[in-house]
Amino acid sequence: MARTGTWAGFSDGRPPTVFQICFWGSVLVSALVVVAAGFQATDRITSDGLMLAFYVMSAVALPLVCLLWPLLPWQATAPARRKAVTVAFLASTLLLVAGGGVAALLVVGVAVGNALVVYGLRGGIAYACVTGLFSFALGLLNPSQGVVASIVSGVVVLLLCLVILVVVVAMIEADRRAEETAVLLAKLEKAHAELRGFAERTRELAVGEERARIARDMHDSVGHYLTVINLGLSNAQRYRERDPDQAWDEVRQAQRLTREALADTRRWVRALRPLRMDGKRGIEALAALVESFGGADTAITFTPRGRWPDLDGDRELLCFRAVQEGLTNVLRHAKAGDARVALDCTEAAVTITISDDGRGGDGDAWTDGAGLRGLRERAEAVNGTIETHTRPGEGFTLRVTVPAGRP
Numbered sequence: 533m534a535r536t537g538t539w540a541g542f543s544d545g546r547p548p549t550v551f552q553i554c555f556w557g558s559v560l561v562s563a564l565v566v567v568a569a570g571f572q573a574t575d576r577i578t579s580d581g582l583m584l585a586f587y588v589m590s591a592v593a594l595p596l597v598c599l600l601w602p603l604l605p606w607q608a609t610a611p612a613r614r615k616a617v618t619v620a621f622l623a624s625t626l627l628l629v630a631g632g633g634v635a636a637l638l639v640v641g642v643a644v645g646n647a648l649v650v651y652g653l654r655g656g657i658a659y660a661c662v663t664g665l666f667s668f669a670l671g672l673l674n675p676s677q678g679v680v681a682s683i684v685s686g687v688v689v690l691l692l693c694l695v696i697l698v699v700v701v702a703m704i705e706a707d708r709r710a711e712e713t714a715v716l717l718a719k720l721e722k723a724h725a726e727l728r729g730f731a732e733r734t735r736e737l738a739v740g741e742e743r744a745r746i747a748r749d750m751h752d753s754v755g756h757y758l759t760v761i762n763l764g765l766s767n768a769q770r771y772r773e774r775d776p777d778q779a780w781d782e783v784r785q786a787q788r789l790t791r792e793a794l795a796d797t798r799r800w801v802r803a804l805r806p807l808r809m810d811g812k813r814g815i816e817a818l819a820a821l822v823e824s825f826g827g828a829d830t831a832i833t834f835t836p837r838g839r840w841p842d843l844d845g846d847r848e849l850l851c852f853r854a855v856q857e858g859l860t861n862v863l864r865h866a867k868a869g870d871a872r873v874a875l876d877c878t879e880a881a882v883t884i885t886i887s888d889d890g891r892g893g894d895g896d897a898w899t900d901g902a903g904l905r906g907l908r909e910r911a912e913a914v915n916g917t918i919e920t921h922t923r924p925g926e927g928f929t930l931r932v933t934v935p936a937g938r939p
Contacts, residue, residue: 547606548703551642555601558638562628563594565636590636593627597639600624606649618643618650622659626666637689641696648700656697664690741906750797757793761786796864813848814840815875818855818884822873825859830888831870832859838877841936850910851882854932857903858886866890866928881936887929892922907932 547555600621605614622643629636640663648656667689671682768782812820815836822834843851855873862871868890876883904920911918915935922928 547604547642547646551645554638555642558636558642559594559598562590562636562639589627593624596624597621597628604646606646608650608652610650615650618646622647622662626663629667629670637692640689641693644693645696645700648697649704653697653701656700657694660690660693660697663693754793754797757789757796761789761793764789814843815877818851818873818875821852821855822859825863830863830866830868832862832873833870834873834875836875836877838875840877841879841882843882843934843936846910847882847914847916847934847936850907850914850916850932850934851884853907853910854884854930854934855886857907858884858930858932861903861930862886862888862890862928866892868927879936882934884932884934885929886931888927890927892924892926892928904930 600617603614603617604621605617622640625636625640625643629640644656644659644663647659651658664686668682668686671685672679764782764786768779768786771779771782819834819836822832825832859871859873862868866888868888871886871888874883874885874887876885904918908918910916911932911934917933919931919933920929921931
């Protein structure tokens with residue numbers, strides 16, 4: 533799992549890269565200090581028992597610190613045997629301070645940071661206090677330093693360790709937050725994938741329901757025409773010798789019903805056309821849709837006003853379905869001579885008004901159809917509204933308002 537990374541993160545029980553750099557850089561400088569001291573002050577070290585002890589401690593601690601470094605645990609859940617390595621590592625770094633110079637203090641700081649990770653805040657503070665006391669004791673053992681200088685040295689080392697503790701706490705907190713962020717991102721990606729799957733299934737269900745509705749309506753409409761045509765042709769065949777005039781009347785009626793069935797079938801084909809017709813969108817797509825209803829006995833006019841706003845796919849589809857459903861109902865039921873499609877576009881909403889001068893009817897009977905119910909559900913899903921008005925002899929008006937805001 534991606535976190536702050538190995539540069540400053542405590543992942544997989546390994547030290548951060550910044551600690552690796554501080555440790556090996558400090559060890560290298562401390563080694564150079566010890567070697568240089570051995571070459572430059574050999575006689576003094578040999579004659580001075582205290583300096584000899586310090587030099588020996590540093591020389592022994594240096595390889596010991598390097599051997600213990602790869603074994604250090606960097607997790608609070610490490611077993612007790614691994615945690616014991618932390619104690620041995622701190623002791624070795626303190627011995628290194630005796631003759632390793634200022635650079636050795638960084639190694640001690642790394643040891644204090646490791647104690648914080650393994651033993652918690654109390655353990656880190658305890659290590660810092662031990663380090664400060666050890667520095668104070670070294671100052672007292674050095675004849676060239678007085679008590680005040682020893683106290684200052686111990687306090688400075690203690691403050692340095694406390695600063696390192698603060699830095700490590702910040703690193704741990706950043707690592708924890710990065711881990712939580714990664715977990716949340718993984719959950720969000722999973723939820724997004726699930727929502728995408730739900731959306732696909734919902735779209736498939738909606739398409740299935742729409743097709744089932746269209747299939748039922750086509751069966752009721754075209755099936756009725758074919759049944760009547762078949763009956764008329766059967767009558768014509770029966771009357772062709774006994775009453776030729778009646779037979780021809782039946783044929784002419786069958787022709788008329790055939791034209792009506794063909795026109796009805798073409799309307800259903802138009803109802804199945806996609807939203808983006810030949811790459812068209814917005815006003816251009818709606819104009820092409822209205823034009824596709826031409827050729828019927830009803831004259832249709834399209835009047836757009838304003839500039840098409842930025843609509844998402846669901847809202848644009850609602851506009852298309854509104855015009856589609858409204859004109860289909862006009863041609864199927866209204867028996868109108870004229871139909872008008874008015875499109876009013878603003879930055880806030882798109883309003884589509886479809887009206888005709890047909891026979892009109894009872895409001896409930898006209899608005900309870902499956903097509904208008906489906907259109908109303910689409911509108912409610914995007915906070916849109918649908919209004920209808922009809923009376924006998926006054927035609928029918930459908931007004932659909934689609935807000936431009938994103939869902």
